[in-house]
Amino acid sequence: MSFIHKALVALALSRARRKAHLVRRTVRLDTGETYVYLDGGTGPTLLLLHGFGATKDNFTRVAALLTGSYRVVVPDHLGFGESDKPEHADYSPVAQARRLRTFVQALGLGAVDLGGNSMGGHIAMTYAALYPDDVRSLWLIDAGGVWSGPQGELQQHLQRTGRNLLVASTEDEFAEVFRFVVHKPPVVPKSIMKVLAQARIANLPLERRIFAQASADSVEDRVRGLPVPTLIVWGQEDRVFPPGTADVIHALLPNSEVVVLPEIGHLPMFEAPERCAQDYKAFRARL
Template identity: 55%
Template sequence: MKIIKVLIAVVVLAVIGSAATVMIAPAGTAAFLVDLKRGLGDLEKKEITLSSGLKYVYLESDNKDADTLVLLHGFGADKDNFTESAPYLKDFHLIVPDHIGFGESSKPEDADYSPLAQARRLHELFTLLDLKRRIHIGGSSMGGHIAMTYASIYPAEVKSLWLLDPGGVWSAPESEMARIIRETGVNPLTAKTEEEFRDVFDLVMSEPPFVPGFVKDQMARKRIANFDLEQKIFAQLKADSVEARVTGLATPTLLVWGKEDRVLHVGAVDVLEKLMPNVTTIKMDGIGHLPQLEAPAETAQDLKDFIAGLEQ
């Protein structure tokens, strides 16, 4: 009985200590949790500088003898959008960069943020990282837009594409997000307050993973600080259609779309299937705009099965 009381006391003290830590140093606690999540995927943070002076910050796994899988995050997100999936993708050598303009990478005010410019920067990054073998590229939303662009201008360097609700297919039916922008002129993917960021969080996922409120608030502050730049980047994205670029693109492609996506209409699947001759499609029930966060194990396994099928 005495041992049980001691154990209870230890647990109570641990809970009190954790709560105190969160109250006193929420930013540090949030950073610790991010590092913990990265560690589960064997990801280490690194950085490298391009010839232009722009800095890329990226995550990399140590499995360098395996096939390389590059993972590209979406608009307003960062490299940690793939830490939920990383533990299920340890069969690959993972490279997960913050795009220029996002996360911890450089954020020049007047840069070209078009998908073509981002793809060319990535090509220099991959060259500096000495990725001599052909690579698999996965992209979520804007990251999918950039991934398709990369494959279109460097087709010999890409073994396969993994597209998760990708952007750039602007002839698709109007989404809820597009309707909001048309009717109000406000982009619901951007945020000026912590409350608005929580609305963004709800918009992009139907089945979000649990994220403590203080972690969301730390995420919100980064988005708020980047608000003005994100307006410029979004305008450049909307001005760029990927459709002509990928017409006839034969790269083996796994196209995944959440049926509950409110950001980009699932009808874009029909457009891409007509344009790209080598597409395998999975539509996910009950999933929104970010399958890799909402169903990380399932989406990762689908990718592994797809790539295994290419090698048979």
């Protein structure tokens, strides 16, 4: 892999972060693990959690529209991105939520508004169930952890073939993952895709373990009746978790509302950042 290509990716990320008024920071927990996170803006703390196989930068585009009103904090989960990747750690959503609690305490954040996409939504709901007094609101974006709803292409393909469409062992498979999660993928230079693919490929063994642990955990009984105000956002064209899943979560959380976005896939905050920020601000204004 070319050093120049890696440098170009780093430069692009740096520019996007600056535009969003986000700064890259690190914190080492008393337990020894190091989190790398983005932090910026002023106002109530909005803690955002990325999904499986993703990184903190999945939220940079929408963060650019939120840092004027909120302090936005976006960590890489342990096991992903630049954060530590302890080989034999417990990566279940409960374990990740407990680590996140230590992260929040280390930064002195106190009570937060909490958002998450996909696996990040799974962890966010778990965090809210474990620490309900420390979550002011939830923003669930195509969240995982709800398995009683309709099956999507991900589960159907996995059962039929044994292949997980969210992991990549080759650069071609990474390109397929990108097309699978984004309804209308933007054109990305091959050199950039190559750098991103190599990072995923290198993390493949750990990703397989994390996927298995997340898939074995259901959040439904954990959050049933949880009264925290919740905005549920879903892409109409989500091939990972179909939009019917939003109805299941809505039934579980009595103080929730649902927004379904047409022509959007599994990553609304990346595919439609303006609409997502607008809907989130409107939701917060109603609280």
